[in-house]
Amino acid sequence: MKDVAALAGVSLKTVSRVVNNESTVNEELASRVRLAAAQLHYQPNISASALRRLDGRSSTIAVLLEDLSNPFSATIYRSVEEVAIRRSVVVVGGSFEEDPERELTLTAAMSRHRVDGFIMAPASRDHSYLAREQRAGTPFVFVDRPPVNLEADCVLSDSRDGVTRATRHLLRYGHRRIAFLGDLTTIYTSQERFAGFRDAMSEAGLSVDPTLVHLDLRTAPAAEHVVGRLLDSANPPTALFAGQNLVLMGALRAIRSRHLQQRVAVVGFDDLIMADLLEPAVTVVAQNPERIAREAATLLFCRLDGDTSPVREVVVPSELVIRGSGEIPAPSVV
Amino acid sequence: MKDVAALAGVSLKTVSRVVNNESTVNEELASRVRLAAAQLHYQPNISASALRRLDGRSSTIAVLLEDLSNPFSATIYRSVEEVAIRRSVVVVGGSFEEDPERELTLTAAMSRHRVDGFIMAPASRDHSYLAREQRAGTPFVFVDRPPVNLEADCVLSDSRDGVTRATRHLLRYGHRRIAFLGDLTTIYTSQERFAGFRDAMSEAGLSVDPTLVHLDLRTAPAAEHVVGRLLDSANPPTALFAGQNLVLMGALRAIRSRHLQQRVAVVGFDDLIMADLLEPAVTVVAQNPERIAREAATLLFCRLDGDTSPVREVVVPSELVIRGSGEIPAPSVV
DNA sequence: CTGAAAGCGCTTACAG
DNA sequence: CTGAAAGCGCTTACAG
Numbered sequence: 171m172k173d174v175a176a177l178a179g180v181s182l183k184t185v186s187r188v189v190n191n192e193s194t195v196n197e198e199l200a201s202r203v204r205l206a207a208a209q210l211h212y213q214p215n216i217s218a219s220a221l222r223r224l225d226g227r228s229s230t231i232a233v234l235l236e237d238l239s240n241p242f243s244a245t246i247y248r249s250v251e252e253v254a255i256r257r258s259v260v261v262v263g264g265s266f267e268e269d270p271e272r273e274l275t276l277t278a279a280m281s282r283h284r285v286d287g288f289i290m291a292p293a294s295r296d297h298s299y300l301a302r303e304q305r306a307g308t309p310f311v312f313v314d315r316p317p318v319n320l321e322a323d324c325v326l327s328d329s330r331d332g333v334t335r336a337t338r339h340l341l342r343y344g345h346r347r348i349a350f351l352g353d354l355t356t357i358y359t360s361q362e363r364f365a366g367f368r369d370a371m372s373e374a375g376l377s378v379d380p381t382l383v384h385l386d387l388r389t390a391p392a393a394e395h396v397v398g399r400l401l402d403s404a405n406p407p408t409a410l411f412a413g414q415n416l417v418l419m420g421a422l423r424a425i426r427s428r429h430l431q432q433r434v435a436v437v438g439f440d441d442l443i444m445a446d447l448l449e450p451a452v453t454v455v456a457q458n459p460e461r462i463a464r465e466a467a468t469l470l471f472c473r474l475d476g477d478t479s480p481v482r483e484v485v486v487p488s489e490l491v492i493r494g495s496g497e498i499p500a501p502s503v504v
Numbered sequence: 505m506k507d508v509a510a511l512a513g514v515s516l517k518t519v520s521r522v523v524n525n526e527s528t529v530n531e532e533l534a535s536r537v538r539l540a541a542a543q544l545h546y547q548p549n550i551s552a553s554a555l556r557r558l559d560g561r562s563s564t565i566a567v568l569l570e571d572l573s574n575p576f577s578a579t580i581y582r583s584v585e586e587v588a589i590r591r592s593v594v595v596v597g598g599s600f601e602e603d604p605e606r607e608l609t610l611t612a613a614m615s616r617h618r619v620d621g622f623i624m625a626p627a628s629r630d631h632s633y634l635a636r637e638q639r640a641g642t643p644f645v646f647v648d649r650p651p652v653n654l655e656a657d658c659v660l661s662d663s664r665d666g667v668t669r670a671t672r673h674l675l676r677y678g679h680r681r682i683a684f685l686g687d688l689t690t691i692y693t694s695q696e697r698f699a700g701f702r703d704a705m706s707e708a709g710l711s712v713d714p715t716l717v718h719l720d721l722r723t724a725p726a727a728e729h730v731v732g733r734l735l736d737s738a739n740p741p742t743a744l745f746a747g748q749n750l751v752l753m754g755a756l757r758a759i760r761s762r763h764l765q766q767r768v769a770v771v772g773f774d775d776l777i778m779a780d781l782l783e784p785a786v787t788v789v790a791q792n793p794e795r796i797a798r799e800a801a802t803l804l805f806c807r808l809d810g811d812t813s814p815v816r817e818v819v820v821p822s823e824l825v826i827r828g829s830g831e832i833p834a835p836s837v838v
Numbered sequence: 839c840t841g842a843a844a845g846c847g848c849t850t851a852c853a854g
Numbered sequence: 855c856t857g858a859a860a861g862c863g864c865t866t867a868c869a870g
Contacts, residue, residue, distance in 0.1 A: 171863060172863080180840080180841090181841045181842075182841080182863090183842080183866095186864070186865065187840085189864095190865090194839060195839075196839065211636055213612065213615045215862090215864070216616045216618070216864095217551035217552075217554060217555060217562065217863085217864090218551075218555055218863035218864040218865090219865065220846090221552055221845095221846045221847065221863080222845070222846045222847095222864050222865040223846085223864085223865060223866090224866075229617075230617065238572075238578060238585065239582035240578075241573075241575070241578075244574075244575075247572055247597065248571065248573035251572065251598065255598075255609075260598075260613055260614070261596060262595060262596040262597075263585065263595060263596075264594075275589075276589075278547065280594070282549065282550045283550050283563075283564065283594055419777070422778075423780075442777070442778060443753070443778075444753060444756075444777075444782070446757075447753070447757065447760065447782055448782060506847080514857090516847090516848080516849095516857085517849085517856070517857055518855090518856065520848070521855095521856085528856090529855075530856085533856085548848080549846090549848070550848095551847085551848090552848040552849090553847075553848050553849065554862090555846095555863065556847085556848050556849040556850070557848085557862085558849085558850075560862085
């Protein structure tokens with residue numbers, strides 16, 4: 171900036187004004203400055219300007235999710251990026267991997283980098299440690315999972331209701347022995363999905379058979395193993411609800427290796443690319459990560475723009491996508 | 505930092521020494537400083553320290569790819585994150601979307617944020633504009649596509665050879681009429697994949713039938729349409745090579761809707777989650793994005809650590825994953 | 839409308 | 855081993 175000022179023959183302050191589009195600069199001086207800046211390939215140092223600025227804004231936000239390589243997280247990141255870029259804000263990402271320690275590490279790192287705000291799907295179950303930073307003016311928007319012990323904006327899927335509707339759907343096709351396969355019970359959404367399942371069962375006056383419930387399944391092979399055992403048992407389920415992507419894939423493998431794909435009904439949570447290409451195509455409860463991300467980004471930028479209205483909770487509807495695997499009737503009904 | 509110094513009753517400089525783990529501090533003073541820092545929940549301002557530091561390092565790198573929501577890009581981002589986090593370096597991401605303008609915009613934005621280095625899969629075909637920043641000490645590592653008019657490190661898949669091997673594989677099953685379906689011809693990897701196809705064909709003494717070559721396919725519906733027309737033609741191909749994920753999906757849909765999945769051979773480029781669950785399971789040329797990312801990140805950090813050896817080009821092998829769809833023999837051979 | 843001085847939070851380069 | 859002064863690139867708060 172000093173060099174630009176020297177080349178343009180003006181003061182530092184004038185360059186600063188031109189760079190920041192302050193309108194009060196004489197057009198001739200301004201164009202001299204712009205010419206000099208272009209000649210020197212000058213790029214203003216955003217960190218330096220943030221340091222002195224009253225608002226201290228770095229034009230950077232953090233998007234911290236479970237795992238940026240999974241399609242749900244990746245889509246959220248990407249959709250936030252799209253909103254951010256329109257405001258010339260840059261997005262730094264991080265993956266918590268369900269590790270509360272890593273949540274602490276990453277949020278602290280972001281705080282050292284003085285990000286302007288956070289969008290996060292937390293791994294921990296206590297977010298009171300963020301209250302100080304929040305009070306200091308950094309907005310937090312939670313996605314996919316609500317904040318615990320912290321008042322903050324939050325954007326969720328209606329997982330519970332989505333699973334209830336999916337379970338009713340299976341019940342309607344005559345299924346009574348429905349297995350529920352869930353992810354880590356420590357995860358909020360995992361609990362919600364199971365709750366949605368129980369809601370529908372009790373609503374139908376059915377009790378949940380504990381031998382048909384398997385939770386804390388994280389990987390496809392684990393799910394494949396469990397589902398294999400269920401299918402091979404004396405009294406197998408006639409339908410399966412898979413509470414998560416990888417679990418769904420494991421379940422489908424177990425079913426296929428037994429050639430039961432036309433006999434056992436399956437509904438999964440979260441859409442899969444290519445779900446329509448399987449035979450039968452896979453019925454799922456699809457979330458809407460683009461919309462979750464857009465709502466979250468919009469909320470965050472509103473807060474950054476000074477919106478001090480009460481904390482909001484936005485619920486984005488999930489959708490039952492009917493494709494075939496969930497519409498296989500129970501044997502007794504055939 | 506000032507507050508920490510005041511609370512600990514030491515000078516600013518002593519706090520700075522403790523924060524930066526300079527060993528020359530009296531243990532008693534150091535622990536007083538640490539206590540004060542903890543009480544005040546002090547987080548050092550990395551941008552401010554970068555401003556004055558001789559190396560000017562911000563502990564931030566940029567990872568700019570085609571589209572962070574696609575599995576290939578997302579996996580690269582995630583794997584770079586994993587290497588970066590071990591060095592307490594934070595990763596800011598961006599998506600070019602095959603738009604050279606956006607490449608300029610995003611690299612300039614990153615430059616204003618004074619990132620320490622770049623890992624990027626470029627959209628443009630001329631990177632000379634980065635030479636200045638590179639000379640100023642910011643390392644660039646290109647992934648998936650080589651730099652043009654710029655000397656920079658680069659990590660590539662052996663796409664061309666991978667496609668040649670896949671095509672030979674189809675030829676071995678008796679196919680002569682093999683359709684090639686490619687992505688935008690402006691994309692480097694797209695050209696390479698087509699070149700690999702032609703290599704194998706000419707090696708086998710076959711000419712490429714131009715009516716079986718369709719390039720510039722970007723979306724699944726476009727591919728589905730084109731493949732549909734091919735399959736419905738008087739002299740349809742007996743095998744298809746799909747040069748990209750979405751194209752593969754479109755091709756599979758066209759084949760399935762005509763119930764030809766057991767008759768027309770298909771090989772795709774890039775692995776798909778669930779490719780093993782289709783019937784037949786899909787044979788693909790799989791890249792290794794984790795390894796590409798690890799190599800790129802390692803190279804970048806070597807450069808940041810002062811490695812000034814000549815520019816390197818690393819080639820990561822791709823792998824033909826045989827699953828069934830690519831092993832359907834040509835009709836004349838049956 | 840333009841600019842000289844001070845200061846953001848930190849590290850550097852010295853002095854003691 | 856510890857600290858006072860200067861300065862990184864910028865904006866603020868003034869003065870003219």
